Amino acid sequence: DQQVKQNSPSLSVQEGRISILNCDYTNSMFDYFLWYKKYPAEGPTFLISISSIKDKNEDGRFTVFLNKSAKHLSLHIVPSQPGDSAVYFCAASGGGDYKLSFGAGTTVTVRA
Amino acid sequence: SQTIHQWPATLVQPVGSPLSLECTVEGTSNPNLYWYRQAAGRGLQLLFYSVGIGQISSEVPQNLSASRPQDRQFILSSKKLLLSDSGFYLCASHPKQPYEQYFGPGTRLTVT
Numbered sequence: 001d002q003q004v005k006q007n008s009p010s011l012s013v014q015e016g017r018i019s020i021l022n023c024d025y026t027n028s029m030f031d032y033f034l035w036y037k038k039y040p041a042e043g044p045t046f047l048i049s050i051s052s053i054k055d056k057n058e059d060g061r062f063t064v065f066l067n068k069s070a071k072h073l074s075l076h077i078v079p080s081q082p083g084d085s086a087v088y089f090c091a092a093s094g095g096g097d098y099k100l101s102f103g104a105g106t107t108v109t110v111r112a
Numbered sequence: 113s114q115t116i117h118q119w120p121a122t123l124v125q126p127v128g129s130p131l132s133l134e135c136t137v138e139g140t141s142n143p144n145l146y147w148y149r150q151a152a153g154r155g156l157q158l159l160f161y162s163v164g165i166g167q168i169s170s171e172v173p174q175n176l177s178a179s180r181p182q183d184r185q186f187i188l189s190s191k192k193l194l195l196s197d198s199g200f201y202l203c204a205s206h207p208k209q210p211y212e213q214y215f216g217p218g219t220r221l222t223v224t
Contacts, residue, residue: 006155032211043116043202043215044156089156093211098144099171100213104155 003027004092006103014111019077021106023090026071030094030101035064035075038087038105047088048075080110114139116216118203124222131176131190133219135203138184145186146204146213147178156202162186198223 005024013019021035031052036044050057050064050073057064063076077084090103115138125131137143147159158171160178168178175194179187186203200220204213 034212036215041200041218041220043118043204043218046212046214049212098206098211099146099158099161100211102156102158 002104003030004090004101004103006088006090006106008106009104010107010109012109012111013080015082016079019075019080019084019108019110021075021077021088021090021108023073023075023103024071025073025092025101027092027094027101028071030092032093033064033066033073034091034093034100035062036089036091036102037084038089044089052094077108080108082110082112084108085110114143114205114207114214116203116205116214118201118216118219120219121217122220122222124224125193126224127195128192131188131193131197131221133188133201133203133221135186135188135216136184137186137205140184140205140207142183143205143207145180147186147188148202148204148215150200150202150218152199160188193223195223197221 003026034049035047037047038044048059048062050066066073087105087107089105091100093100117136146161148156162168162180176190202218203216206213
């Protein structure tokens, strides 16, 4: 049962524009959400996270928004850069369990 | 900060052969350790996790097994590989707090 869903497998955006990645979850026990970035043949790297007590967290060009009532979170990257081209995974954890549930990933391609 | 080592980086093994993948962690003590598999075009599937030496939990029934002989060493094994075991295997670690997991560089396993 997929508890974390990324319904867009791919996203293409022009350099300098905003990239918006979406993620939905079903488990109401989740209280911590993370985004990871992954290049081919490498391990994922942690990007940004948000606790359920917040609705927004910002770190440089990356902002994560959380809508608890909709069980939805999004990652905004602005401005998008060629080095942002990668697969982005949404992940969630909660209920006292440190395990992460991952979405299937969204492949972002930033066009010059 | 943590550093996670995995080896080998790539591996080609025939069906029915044994498997041993090793993961070691530097820079933290008593971390939670995880084994994930990413099949082609898929998300990250949690295979095993460990909260301490000798403590292994399996998430998915399969012909793989895991062991944690030392605090910062995590081993993924199989007695007889199947074609379906092909994939990209990732080891991850995080201290008990915070939630962020840190990933190793991964091992690309191809079973022929």
